[in-house]
Amino acid sequence: xxxxxxxxxxxxxxxxxxxxxxxxxxxxxTIVLLLVVAAGVTIPAILAHSAKPQRVGIVGGQLAAxxxxxxxxxxxxxxxVTVVPQPSLASAEAxxxxxxxxxxxxxxxxxxxxxxxVTGSSGSGGGxxxxxxxxxxxxxxxxHLPPGAADRGVTLPVRGLSPPSASxxxxxxxxxTVVLVWILISAYGSQxxxxxxxxxxxxxxxxxxxxxxPIQLLVGKVTGIGILAxxxxxxxxxxxxxxxxxxxxxxxxxxxxxxxxxxxxxLILGYAFYCTAYAAAGSLxxxxxxxxxxxxxxxxxxIIAYALSYTVIYADGANVFYRVLGFxxxxxxxxxxxxxxAGDVPGWQAAISxxxxxxxxxxxxRTAATIYGRSILRTGSRVRLRQVLARGEAA
Amino acid sequence: xxxTSTAASPEAAxxxxxxxxIGLNRRFGSVIALDSLxxxxxxxxxxxxxxxxxxxxxxxxxxxxxxxxxxxxxxRWRGEPVTEEDRHRFGYMPxxxxxxxxxxxxxxxxxxxxxxxxxxxxxxxxxRNWIKRLGLEGRESAKLEALSHGNQQRVQLAxxxxxxxxxxxxxxPFAGLDPGGVDDMTEILAERARAGVTVLFSSHQLxxxxxxxxxxxIIHRGRVVAQGAVADLERGDRPRLDVRVAGDxxxxxxxxxxxxxxxxERADSGMVLLTLAPDADSQKVxxxxxxxGAVEHFSFASRRLSEVFRDVTGEDA
Numbered sequence: 001x002x003x004x005x006x007x008x009x010x011x012x013x014x015x016x017x018x019x020x021x022x023x024x025x026x027x028x029x030t031i032v033l034l035l036v037v038a039a040g041v042t043i044p045a046i047l048a049h050s051a052k053p054q055r056v057g058i059v060g061g062q063l064a065a066x067x068x069x070x071x072x073x074x075x076x077x078x079x080x081v082t083v084v085p086q087p088s089l090a091s092a093e094a095x096x097x098x099x100x101x102x103x104x105x106x107x108x109x110x111x112x113x114x115x116x117x118v119t120g121s122s123g124s125g126g127g128x129x130x131x132x133x134x135x136x137x138x139x140x141x142x143x144h145l146p147p148g149a150a151d152r153g154v155t156l157p158v159r160g161l162s163p164p165s166a167s168x169x170x171x172x173x174x175x176x177t178v179v180l181v182w183i184l185i186s187a188y189g190s191q192x193x194x195x196x197x198x199x200x201x202x203x204x205x206x207x208x209x210x211x212x213x214p215i216q217l218l219v220g221k222v223t224g225i226g227i228l229a230x231x232x233x234x235x236x237x238x239x240x241x242x243x244x245x246x247x248x249x250x251x252x253x254x255x256x257x258x259x260x261x262x263x264x265x266x267l268i269l270g271y272a273f274y275c276t277a278y279a280a281a282g283s284l285x286x287x288x289x290x291x292x293x294x295x296x297x298x299x300x301x302x303i304i305a306y307a308l309s310y311t312v313i314y315a316d317g318a319n320v321f322y323r324v325l326g327f328x329x330x331x332x333x334x335x336x337x338x339x340x341x342a343g344d345v346p347g348w349q350a351a352i353s354x355x356x357x358x359x360x361x362x363x364x365x366r367t368a369a370t371i372y373g374r375s376i377l378r379t380g381s382r383v384r385l386r387q388v389l390a391r392g393e394a395a
Numbered sequence: 396x397x398x399t400s401t402a403a404s405p406e407a408a409x410x411x412x413x414x415x416x417i418g419l420n421r422r423f424g425s426v427i428a429l430d431s432l433x434x435x436x437x438x439x440x441x442x443x444x445x446x447x448x449x450x451x452x453x454x455x456x457x458x459x460x461x462x463x464x465x466x467x468x469x470x471r472w473r474g475e476p477v478t479e480e481d482r483h484r485f486g487y488m489p490x491x492x493x494x495x496x497x498x499x500x501x502x503x504x505x506x507x508x509x510x511x512x513x514x515x516x517x518x519x520x521x522x523r524n525w526i527k528r529l530g531l532e533g534r535e536s537a538k539l540e541a542l543s544h545g546n547q548q549r550v551q552l553a554x555x556x557x558x559x560x561x562x563x564x565x566x567x568p569f570a571g572l573d574p575g576g577v578d579d580m581t582e583i584l585a586e587r588a589r590a591g592v593t594v595l596f597s598s599h600q601l602x603x604x605x606x607x608x609x610x611x612x613i614i615h616r617g618r619v620v621a622q623g624a625v626a627d628l629e630r631g632d633r634p635r636l637d638v639r640v641a642g643d644x645x646x647x648x649x650x651x652x653x654x655x656x657x658x659x660e661r662a663d664s665g666m667v668l669l670t671l672a673p674d675a676d677s678q679k680v681x682x683x684x685x686x687x688g689a690v691e692h693f694s695f696a697s698r699r700l701s702e703v704f705r706d707v708t709g710e711d712a
């Protein structure tokens with residue numbers, strides 16, 4: 001891989017970016033995707049804001065002071081609150097379980113919610129609960145300590161009635177990642193396959209192969225289209241975060257840096273893994289109309305992982321099968337961001353999976369380059385995979 | 396179209412042989428495409444690579460560019476095994492024409508120039524020059540698919556010439572051209588050869604191109620069956636004569652010739668085709684003809700390249 005190798009590959013990539021970047025299809029798809037993201041972020045947020053105020057139960061202590069604490073916390077978090085005095089902690093907990101109450105402030109000593117999220121900050125009524133805990137803790141401290149001593153701050157413990165799990169918003173951020181990976185790989189993957197099929201069917205490829213090796217053409221094409229895909233993805237993420245913050249969407253609260261980084265890493269790896277495979281598939285056909293048939297086998301693992309992702313996002317914890325998918329290179333780009341976002345796997349497992357996918361991508365790129373190089377000049381009927389992979393049958 | 400010389404490399408002429416193909420072998424399944432194919436091409440000449448369809452011409456040309464892998468054999472350029480760097484100074488027009496139909500022609504030519512180690516600026520200048528020379532000025536931003544078939548062919552040729560190649564390889568450049576297009580192509584090939592470029596083109600129509608090339612290699616089933624200067628091949632190793640004697644439709648006079656002087660190949664309505672014996676004097680034949688009657692026609696016969704092919708292979712080209 002010398003300088004010339006890289007320069008020629010870059011020229012190929014540059015052409016892809018120029019030709020596709022200014023095509024109408026790219027502009028239209030960018031606008032449509034942005035609108036989808038905007039709608040996905042703003043509509044739930046608007047609905048959430050119009051939701052009924054949170055019902056806060058109060059047990060023991062001084063009613064007026066505790067009502068003041070809850071009001072202040074509601075003010076801080078921008079949540080409407082209704083204070084409901086409770087006769088005992090037991091009845092308050094029963095009301096929490098049945099959903100008649102969202103948060104309970106008990107005896108100046110603790111805050112109780114139905115379920116504490118892993119991040120501890122969000123979830124249903126989570127923002128309010130921690131604010132109540134903060135404000136109540138502060139006021140308790142101010143009552144007992146000399147002024148100035150409270151600067152370090154103090155917070156009442158927040159207790160959950162059921163064991164903690166990753167918040168729904170974290171899961172939804174995971175879902176956003178999966179949808180992004182899925183859309184980009186399937187949209188750009190078939191574009192790559194079509195592009196390769198086009199070069200083969202209109203025979204430009206022989207002119208180009210006279211000065212560029214097949215691997216350079218393959219890498220240049222996948223890189224060029226990949227840069228466009230990532231630019232589009234970055235735009236969508238920016239819209240997601242920007243709009244989400246502007247409308248105070250709870251989706252964005254889940255976008256912890258870890259989830260964003262994991263999503264980005266698997267987006268790039270998944271793209272590289274699949275798009276080299278798509279390019280190889282595209283090189284097998286001579287007519288663009290045959291592209292659909294050859295890319296189907298490439299899409300299958302992606303579809304399986306994608307479909308199963310929804311069960312993980314909306315269930316308590318992933319099953320073993322899905323966890324295995326999280327470590328297989330073809331399915332990991334979809335499955336692992338979900339597992340990680342849902343809090344089902346720790347970061348180091350995500351890192352191992354990323355290494356496995358990277359290794360799988362290198363293998364895939366080499367295999368794809370072999371298939372591509374051997375089939376790109378064979379025209380006529382569709383080239384059989386067995387033919388091109390058999391030794392000594394290069395053409 | 397007029398093409399002015401931009402001279403590829405003044406030093407090119409000092410190489411007696413620039414392109415050498417040595418013992419190329421390649422088979423596809425049970426089909427032998429190249430069978431120890433060997434020939435060499437000198438610079439500064441238009442060299443024809445001729446043979447019937449399926450003889451192995453395209454495979455040979457692809458092998459020059461490394462697009463087809465060889466089982467054995469070597470392609471040499473200026474005395475050394477050909478390298479990737481050499482290939483960037485070659486120009487190629489494949490048999491299956493192809494460019495990006497939806498790409499603007501200026502950008503397209505610029506792109507192909509850059510793939511041959513030109514800078515973006517140099518490639519743009521060359522693309523503009525070629526577009527002008529090919530009479531396509533004002534259409535720089537037209538998409539290829541918007542051009543007529545003939546103009547698309549011109550762009551294809553420009554794509555091969557963009558980087559002023561030292562070796563020009565054209566696979567069936569005359570196929571599908573109208574007579575005007577054939578003349579333009581001939582002119583460009585001759586002009587490039589005069590500039591010192593090694594020009595190799597293929598054709599399956601032997602007789603159509605025999606006046607275009609100075610030297611040829613004729614191949615059949617992956618082997619070179621005849622090669623050399625066209626003039627030599629047309630004369631053959633033994634000169635032949637066409638003679639007509641008035642009043643002798645059967646050519647009986649010729650059948651009485653001494654076999655040590657000449658032998659009859661065929662006689663066709665008075666015109667007799669004779670092959671001279673080695674070292675025989677053609678004037679003895681003329682004497683015999685005059686003795687038989689009034690000589691209406693007496694000339695050295697030249698063989699067409701298709702006849703050369705038939706003579707060596709026993710098959711029609």
